[in-house]
Amino acid sequence: MKLSYEGIGQWAATFACDDLAEGELVKVSANGTVAACAAGDDFCGMVLSVGRGGDACAVALGGMVTAGYTVPAEGAAPALGWSGLSADGEGGVQADADGSTYLVVDVDTTAKTVTFVL
Numbered sequence: 001m002k003l004s005y006e007g008i009g010q011w012a013a014t015f016a017c018d019d020l021a022e023g024e025l026v027k028v029s030a031n032g033t034v035a036a037c038a039a040g041d042d043f044c045g046m047v048l049s050v051g052r053g054g055d056a057c058a059v060a061l062g063g064m065v066t067a068g069y070t071v072p073a074e075g076a077a078p079a080l081g082w083s084g085l086s087a088d089g090e091g092g093v094q095a096d097a098d099g100s101t102y103l104v105v106d107v108d109t110t111a112k113t114v115t116f117v118l
Contacts, residue, residue, distance in 0.1 A: 005105060005115050010063030012048055017057040020047050024091040025067060026059060034059055039072075039089030042100050045118060064105070066115040068092035078114045080104050085116065 016033040020026060025043040029035035034057065037043050045059040046067060070088040071077055078085060078095045086099035093114060106115035 003106075005064040005066070008064040009117070010048075010060050010065070012045075012058045012060045014056055014058055016055060017047075017050070018055065020050055020054075020057055021091065022047055022049060023067065025087050025093060026057075027087070036091065037087030037089065039087060039094070040096065040099075041087040041089075043087050043093075060118060062118050064115060064117050066106075066113050069107075069112055069114045070094050077109055078104050078107055078116075080107060083116075085114075 024047045025037055026034040026047060027037050027041055028044055045061040046065045048058040048060050050057045069078055069092050072094050076095055082101050083104045084096045084099040085093045085102050086096035088094040102116040104114055104116045
C-alpha cells in the first residue's frame with residue numbers, strides 16, 4: 001500500500017512574492033515577503049500556490065511537505081529520522097549537518113524527493 005502524507009497538519013499564510021513556483025522552499029526576505037533560498041539557507045516553508053499575478057503566494061509554514069532534494073558534492077541524501085536540512089538553491093533541500101533539524105519520514109532516492117515535517 002502506498003502512503004500519502006500530503007497536507008497532514010499543514011497550515012499556511014499568504015505572503016508577497018516575486019517569481020516563485022509551487023513546491024519551492026522559501027525564506028522571509030522582508031516584512032510580509034518571501035523569496036527563493038540560496039544554497040545553505042534556512043527556509044521557513046514551501047510555496048503551495050502562487051496568485052494569478054505572481055505577486056502573492058500561499059506558503060506552508062507547518063505540517064508535512066514533500067520536496068525535491070539534491071546531493072551536494074561529497075554529500076549524501078537526507079536521512080530518515082531527525083536530520084539537518086537546508087535549502088539547495090534550486091527550490092529543494094539538501095542534507096546539512098549544520099542546518100535546522102526536521103523529522104524526515106520518507107526519502108525516495110529514485111524520484112529524489114524527501115518528505116518531512118516543517
